[in-house]
Amino acid sequence: MEEILRQLPQKAKEKNTENTKFFARLKKKPPKNLDYVMQELHELEFEHTDCLLCANCCKTTGPLFTDVDVVRISKHLKLRPQKFIDEYLRIDEENDYVLQQLPCTFLGADNYCSIYEVRPKACKEFPHTDRKKFHQISHLTLKNVAICPAAFTIVEKMKKSMKNGL
Numbered sequence: 685m686e687e688i689l690r691q692l693p694q695k696a697k698e699k700n701t702e703n704t705k706f707f708a709r710l711k712k713k714p715p716k717n718l719d720y721v722m723q724e725l726h727e728l729e730f731e732h733t734d735c736l737l738c739a740n741c742c743k744t745t746g747p748l749f750t751d752v753d754v755v756r757i758s759k760h761l762k763l764r765p766q767k768f769i770d771e772y773l774r775i776d777e778e779n780d781y782v783l784q785q786l787p788c789t790f791l792g793a794d795n796y797c798s799i800y801e802v803r804p805k806a807c808k809e810f811p812h813t814d815r816k817k818f819h820q821i822s823h824l825t826l827k828n829v830a831i832c833p834a835a836f837t838i839v840e841k842m843k844k845s846m847k848n849g850l
Contacts, residue, residue, distance in 0.1 A: 696830035707822030726814035746783035747806035811835035
């Protein structure tokens with residue numbers, strides 16, 4: 685896994701122009717069954733992908749925390765929401781709550797999340813490759829293929845599917 689993660693940013697960079705053009709075409713004219721195909725590719729990939737072997741998303745990027753996330757997690761940690769915000773979060777340049785530091789404070793050495801059952805919505809949905817209206821999140825997917833080996837593989841398989849008529 686370490687070798688895959690070491691090579692992933694470069695592989696994503698090499699595919700960036702191709703992926704950018706692909707997603708631009710996809711956004712203009714998404715196939716009717718795109719969400720179904722993406723759901724299928726996502727499920728197939730995660731049948732044999734063990735996120736606990738990787739956890740690169742938790743080590744290199746932080747999720748956005750919604751107000752609902754803050755309330756849920758602070759309750760779980762038995763903290764007042766403002767205390768949780770003060771201890772763990774900051775406001776980024778887009779005015780969103782994000783982690784103060786990386787890797788994620790809640791990530792253990794064993795790659796387990798100490799707040800997994802109440803984790804932020806963004807963490808639950810990562811890498812977003814099974815999201816409805818997938819064609820609308822191409823900017824996010826372009827970032828995620830450089831972080832998540834599964835997302836990289838799913839996008840490569842999606843491009844092949846599209847060449848073969850989806």
